[in-house]
Amino acid sequence: MDQKMPTTTKKPPQKRLTRTRAALCSTLLTLLEEKALEQITVKEITARADIGYATFFRHYADKEELLHDLAAQEIRRLLTMTLPILYTEDTQASTQALCSYVWEHRVLWKALLTGGASATVKEEYLKQALDLAEDAPKAEAWLPAELAVTFAVTSALDILTWWLKQKKPMSNKEIAVILNRLAIAPVYQPQKTD
């Protein structure tokens, strides 16, 4: 039962492993600012990251897995921050917080949303959002709950995408007002024009 510990306790060092993975993620992020994932070769990634070609596959089965690893955690982080929108009545404040966060991490999110991974990122984002919002309290009678989430999430992402694409982006306060008015309030705030 303890064939794994002949004499000394062997603990796998994880320093280098982590460093290589970080390098791969970082490099992919850079490349995604230029072109789509399909046009990026593993050879290209490893070359820029100064890492052996074969080493790539010791960490990830393919490009897609690397992208997923890179995006999933960032999505989860942003989504967790967006979650309060479902439970508060002051959606404007939550939306403002969302835009501030995106603006602070605009390099990352510009790459994720406007780059070659946008389709995958948006798809994964919606998927996670639908999971989290499954037991949300708010829903309007005239609007199926699932469609409400789908609309709010995809619209919000599209507005953010447009925002980050601009050469001279407006302030995060300005975009937050628009985002809340177009994508959030119509779904998650009682309408006075019924």
Added chain:
Amino acid sequence: MDQKMPTTTKKPPQKRLTRTRAALCSTLLTLLEEKALEQITVKEITARADIGYATFFRHYADKEELLHDLAAQEIRRLLTMTLPILYTEDTQASTQALCSYVWEHRVLWKALLTGGASATVKEEYLKQALDLAEDAPKAEAWLPAELAVTFAVTSALDILTWWLKQKKPMSNKEIAVILNRLAIAPVYQPQKTD
């Protein structure tokens, strides 16, 4: 100077050429219902279409070109029909017409929007829409014109996508009301809640 007409006027028959192209388009459409474009091989397309492999490249440079040829005309058609939204004040009627048209061609548009080409189709759709809407009269002061179009188009497409994905879709009248209320009216109709 007239080497092109030795004796008899040679007019290229186009029957077979058109037929082959139609077969390729149709086959691609079928395959797109199952999987993404990247996972579809030219070999697969030509095999199902009962067409020689090399023949494919006599018509299209690659898969992407075939998809573009297939999607562009359909997009133009639907977009032309959507255009009145920009000029009428009764957006509900135009939206209703849009949903009716999509419902009539739901097989085609389900493949285009929910299948493996969705990203390309949506991107192309937005591109064409931005061109057409460039000299549109309507714009709200608080909302940049380009963002208005981007939001309306992408939101509408996302709502339509959700609609077509449902196993038991609601009627086109129902979805038209929602679509107009969420994506069109907030942008192209005077807001009474200002």
Added chain:
DNA sequence: CGTAAATGATATGCCGTGTATCAATAGTGG
């Protein structure tokens, strides 16, 4: 029928993927 366009079939070179192997390096524990 005869002619030219269009196709089918096949061979070929190229490139990216993913695996396997083995020598070299780096980090850990003693």
Added chain:
DNA sequence: CCACTATTGATACACGGCATATCATTTACG
């Protein structure tokens, strides 16, 4: 500082899809 092992680098390899070229065959039109 010395082992010892995880991790890496480099290379070779098989596999498959892409795209082109070639030539015989078929189709369509006059």
